[in-house]
Amino acid sequence: MPGVVHVQAKINGEDTNFLCEPRQSLLEVLRDVLGMTGTKEGCNDGNCGACTVVLDGRIVDSCLVLGVEAQGREVQTIEGMASPGGLHPLQQSFLENAALQCGICTPGFLLASRALLDAEPDADEGRIRHWLAGNLCRCTGYDKIVRAVIQVSTAPEK
Amino acid sequence: MTLSNQVLSEVEYNVVGKRPVRPDGVDKVTGRAQYGADVKLTGLLHAKVLRSPHPHARIRSIDTGKAEALPGVKAVITAKDLPFAALSREELGGDYNRLKFASDHMLASDKVLYKGHPVAAVAAVNAHVAESALALIEVDYEPLEAVVDVRAAMRDDAPLLHAELRTSSMGEIGDKPSNVAAHLSYEKGDVEQGFGEADVVVERELTTASVHQGYIEPHNSTAFWNTDGQLNLWTSTQGAFAVRAAVADVLRLPVSRIKVTPMEIGGGFGGKITAYLDAIAATLSQKAGAPVKQLMTRAEVFEASGPAPGSWMKVKVGAKNDGRLTAVQLEVAMDAGAYPGSPVMQAMTCAFACYDVENGKVDGYDVVVNKPKTAAYRAPGSPQAAFGVETVMDELCQQLGLDPIDFRLLNAAKEGTRRIEGPVARRIGFVECLEAARDHDHYRTPPEGENSGRGVAAGYWMNRGFQSSCVITVNFDGTVSLIMGSVDIGGTRASIAQQAAETLGIAYEDVKPMVVDTDSIGFTFITGGSRTSFATGLAAIEAAESVKAQMVSRAAKIWDAAEDDVEYADGAVRHKSDPELRLGFKDLARQLATTGGTVAGQSNVDPAGEGNSYAVHLADVQVDPDTGKTEVTRYTAIQDAGKAVHPSYVEGQIQGGAVQGIGWALNEEYYFDNSGRMMNPTFLDYRMPTSLDLPMIDTVIVEVANSGHPYGVRGVGEVPIVPPMAAIANGIHEATGLRLRSLPMTPGKILEEQWERNGG
Amino acid sequence: MAKVYIPTMLQTLTGGVKQIECQGRNVRQIIDGLEAQYPGIKARLVEDGEIRSNLAVAIDGDVARMGMLERVGETSEVHFVPAIGGG
């Protein structure tokens, strides 16, 4: 059995310590070591975006990042998106717009959409479609997801 | 709603037809919902499956010794560990072949029939150790010639998959082994005569490739075989009872020994009906004496779980100069994958269901090939048939100079139309769908841009009823618990709760729907076939009616009145002649505690009267003449929902199905090398549509009430995938003049056709 | 009497007859009635006492829920249609 590594990272604002094997992905660490199963696995090879998390402000596919790479860095996952006061406006918009069917892709879409609107609050449909092209959804045909994000964006045309 | 999503309602209800937030929504947007892969149990082991690298081979021997010796490995199994290995042909009698197929599909015994076929499985302390152990298992294969093309498999000299399989022609068994498992034929009228009367006849051959359902969540199963012999399963499935039955069958257990808890499911589309992993996880758990979790990788999902069949078709249609059809004919062969059971019968039934024609004939062949056993995929069989029929109809319209919607209106199936396989259509909404398409802004505005074209195509799915159970319990605060066995894939907790609320006359928010395990509710068929909102909805309505009757009798007791003098209306119980005596649902609920306890309604239904679904799609495409790439620029899907219980989720079904169809039309296919190995088992190479590939999918929900349901509901989930391939093919024809007769219509194929037309 | 439609593939057994009138209050009686007129036809429709697994009986357009026990009305139409599941 390969040796385990002690990793210190900030996860959803909390200082977190965990042990992981060097071969374990961040996705595996989140789900299996830390029990944070809100981050989903769809492909484990960087092609579906279900495992999207935010690493030091950038969205990444956590299946393509090693757990040990989180050392000293900040990770945000779906579990940290709502605040004690309530849902993030995107979460609310996804609910109201029926932007999820099975919901397995939803955490990934939410984190990716938030990253977009944080950087470009006025993103329009074209920009949103471009940005979300790394996240696969097989249920919705994307229509209602894109509409849910448009509703939260401040783009003039709705 | 917006112009992009119209609902043409004739009847309005209080709750049915509204768009409330789904009850499981918050859990799903916060990451709290528990899917199959999220199951955690104390002492959990992890399993991996060793799969065949060959599409067709005989297994000479399997040596698991080294794997078993690896530290951390807790159990290794092969087909020898399944009950079938110890059962004789004498014991099983006529059931022998069926059980052999079912058991071998779990773990191959004598032969592997597709690349990815399971041959052994390992449970270990973690998935990495299990994977290392797989590499230590030695399998001695004798590779055999493989066949993956359906027509090639039908030839007399084709390599045979099953030595004992013979063609069944409606009960008549062929005289020699064959890859053709079944041949079926139906005829109405006299096609020879019909084609004789035609002024124009078009006959074409077409093919479609294998495609995958593409759910984002891979298959998973967690099993714990307790020391008392009880088997618990937690899994991602469209039908907990289907898993229970399949596992009971292969493991030769009474169903009462198995409890299946359906976890949240990350998409299914028909592909999560088959229980691929559960029997393996269970057997490993029994051997290891610990719970075992097994997850498929994406490659395993592609290589070993249900694609929809590839197909070959010959379509022939004839019409008079005025456009009236005189005869139609279809010959269709579908690949079933490694074991019999393609949806060719559905293809035959659906193929011409949009048309009222005197003479028709359909012939279908169910053919085994060296591919994973096919599974249902949204309206199974119908999309392939529609690609054939609707593109050939388009060619007929073109030859006759007729508008495709006018032509379909002239020949449309309607109430009273006798289908080719015999039965007569009830009230259906196909004409209304065609009229809505004709009158839509989309159809009245020409397609935009150069090299663009518009295609029209129609589709049909019969829909299904089948059995459902529901229990409704009244809580003392006036809310109700709604317990059901139908797994919620895309919002059915909401749509069933709405029907219960409507029937009880209470608020949607006061209904708490719950999906429970197989020990906690009566038998409920799968979520699939577009049956849940219809059949489980009916069960909820019936349970609610029972609650109403009991509330009436409770009120009568409280008022010391005769039950006949008390009635239930608008969410309240009242005395028919004494206006003073009236109790709202909540007020009465509060009194239940002290007047005999709670009230519960229970129902089991197996309804007929499901009401058929029709859809018409309009697709605008733009084809780049230099690259051959097709872009879908505008898309409108029109569909009769009977009554849309939750219009947003109906639109979601329509949009999702249409987009799967767009993928099927343009990109998606299993790509095989010469020896029959799938070459593209990743999302990178099996290219499903992304948000960037698509426009908004506009919808029109037509509501022609289904008389078999009190609110007029028809199933909605299947038919949206039926028309897209033909609509896009017809659009490509208008854009380029090319008729593509093989799916997918990739840039490469379009360029090839273009070169061929231009003389190479 | 019920109107029974003979499936195309079984019309060889009926000498080309496509439709017959048959007495019977349920599917079992209808099939027995068919068998009496056209020996051999039952074996093509029924296996182990039930309708063959890939077949279904439709009575007036509704697939019979109770198989051989499904009631058939005086003037019902009886069809043997492909059995169909969904996705």
Ligand code: FES
């Ligand atoms: S699981 Fe990481 S991208 Fe698919």
Ligand code: FES
């Ligand atoms: S909602 Fe199911 S994959 Fe997106």
